[in-house]
Amino acid sequence: MDRIGSSVSKNRYSIFSLARNAVSYHQNWSEAWRSPDPAPAYDVVVVGGGGHGLATAYYLAAEHDVGRIAVLEKGWIGGGNTGRNTTIVRSNYLWDESAHLYEKSLQLWEGLSQELNFNVMFSQRGVMNLGHTLQDMRDIYRRSNANRLNGIDSEILTPAEIKAKVPAMNVSGEARYPVLGASFQPRGGVARHDAVAWGFARAADSRGVDIIQNCEVTGIRRESGAVSGVETTRGFIGAGKVAVVVAGHASVLADMAELRFPVESHPLQALVSEPLKPVLDTVIMSNAVHGYVSQSDKGELVIGAGVDAYTGYGQRGSFSIIEGNVAAIVELFPIFSRVRMLRQWGGIVDVCPDACPIISKTPVQGLYFNCGWGTGGFKATPGSGWVFAHTVARDEAHPLNAAFELERFTTGALIDEHGAAGVAH
Ligand code: FAD
Numbered sequence: 051m052d053r054i055g056s057s058v059s060k061n062r063y064s065i066f067s068l069a070r071n072a073v074s075y076h077q078n079w080s081e082a083w084r085s086p087d088p089a090p091a092y093d094v095v096v097v098g099g100g101g102h103g104l105a106t107a108y109y110l111a112a113e114h115d116v117g118r119i120a121v122l123e124k125g126w127i128g129g130g131n132t133g134r135n136t137t138i139v140r141s142n143y144l145w146d147e148s149a150h151l152y153e154k155s156l157q158l159w160e161g162l163s164q165e166l167n168f169n170v171m172f173s174q175r176g177v178m179n180l181g182h183t184l185q186d187m188r189d190i191y192r193r194s195n196a197n198r199l200n201g202i203d204s205e206i207l208t209p210a211e212i213k214a215k216v217p218a219m220n221v222s223g224e225a226r227y228p229v230l231g232a233s234f235q236p237r238g239g240v241a242r243h244d245a246v247a248w249g250f251a252r253a254a255d256s257r258g259v260d261i262i263q264n265c266e267v268t269g270i271r272r273e274s275g276a277v278s279g280v281e282t283t284r285g286f287i288g289a290g291k292v293a294v295v296v297a298g299h300a301s302v303l304a305d306m307a308e309l310r311f312p313v314e315s316h317p318l319q320a321l322v323s324e325p326l327k328p329v330l331d332t333v334i335m336s337n338a339v340h341g342y343v344s345q346s347d348k349g350e351l352v353i354g355a356g357v358d359a360y361t362g363y364g365q366r367g368s369f370s371i372i373e374g375n376v377a378a379i380v381e382l383f384p385i386f387s388r389v390r391m392l393r394q395w396g397g398i399v400d401v402c403p404d405a406c407p408i409i410s411k412t413p414v415q416g417l418y419f420n421c422g423w424g425t426g427g428f429k430a431t432p433g434s435g436w437v438f439a440h441t442v443a444r445d446e447a448h449p450l451n452a453a454f455e456l457e458r459f460t461t462g463a464l465i466d467e468h469g470a471a472g473v474a475h
């Protein structure tokens with residue numbers, strides 16, 4: 051059959067299949083991944099079914115020969131920060147170590163829908179970081195130059211160029227914090243967060259990974275200094291290796307193995323507006339006024355700010371942050387002043403002192419941690435999974451994550467990325 055004929059017949063097939071499943075109330079749709087009972091033991095157990103855990107399992111199965119793999123998730127996959135974030139993807143970090151890691155991730159994003167055969171709706175609409183003071187602009191020039199030296203796309207925009215790209219923004223000198231310029235990464239953008247979890251889950255499942263939801267890890271069993279398995283709400287599961295990727299709960303899991311990590315757990319909130327007609331086709335971030343905003347494909351403004359100052363595990367947050375956040379957004383975009391907000395939520399982010407992640411072996415043999423991504427790990431999802439899979443499979447860091455091991459907190463080789471994090475914490 052020629053290509054046109056074949057696509058017509060495929061469309062006909064999917065229209066019939068849609069109609070058939072609609073009248074059967076979707077009861078006959080095949081599951082995108084299996085829901086097996088846990089086996090008594092696996093070669094590798096990944097704890098945490100967020101994007102990072104699922105990506106780790108996928109790359110372990112796709113690129114390394116490690117035997118049987120399970121992902122254990124205490125709730126539903128993607129129900130943690132993966133499904134709660136504002137989906138901004140970029141690689142414009144200052145220092146070489148982080149720039150290389152996030153750029154690897156961005157390159158994986160660029161082929162991810164094809165790799166997973168699942169549309170993760172990665173949209174390279176560009177990310178703009180605004181400068182409001184002379185010092186902001188000095189920092190922007192420094193970071194942009196560092197990015198270019200690392201082969202990462204970066205442009206500097208004047209207020210007039212910003213206005214041409216984003217007509218709704220107030221760039222007049224009258225604003226309390228006037229916009230003096232911006233850096234712009236054209237290859238940055240947003241992706242559909244749930245689809246990232248689902249795409250990695252389906253692709254990992256098809257390579258034999260057992261994805262087990264509603265299975266909370268409650269203990270890490272060790273024998274003679276090596277990990278031997280995990281206690282869970284569904285019983286003991288033996289494991290040759292345990293890879294922990296639990297975002298805002300890293301200290302809780304570390305405690306189970308009598309380890310202490312230098313992370314603080316803070317709520318981070320986000321909110322969305324009622325849907326609007328298309329008004330913003332790029333991503334805007336401002337450190338100085340503390341707000342970031344993009345427009346989802348459904349038309350909602352997706353908005354966020356810095357972390358709540360207190361530590362805790364309640365996935366909500368305080369009203370004062372939202373109040374300051376929307377004030378900042380209205381200052382930048384006066385036309386949004388009458389837009390109504392629809393929903394607000396929070397996630398828990400684990401923050402390291404240098405605003406960089408930990409991707410590391412631990413003093414317990416066979417136990418690995420990937421955590422501390424703070425406010426900025428969504429953009430790293432594929433790259434994080436890729437390097438962590440390497441670390442777990444080979445029992446050694448990949449060159450891209452060698453600088454992100456636990457030992458940097460004793461050697462003092464911290465990598466300060468607070469400026470590039472773009473979100474106050
Ligand atoms: P998660 O998706 O949280 O996955 C961890 C999983 O571990 C959870 O599903 C959890 O249920 C599970 N778990 C925890 N304890 C256990 C246990 N004992 N047993 C079994 N399972 C367990 N980053 C960006 O790059 N761009 C952004 O725009 C951005 N915006 C953000 C906005 C908000 C409001 C928040 C909260 C975060 C934002 N982030 C952003 C950060 C980003 O969301 C996270 O860094 C990233 O999603 C972490 O992915 P993960 O897979 O490690 O975490």
Ligand code: PYC
Binds near residue numbers: 354473
């Ligand atoms: O890391 O780009 C980021 C980010 C934006 C909003 C929250 N984190």
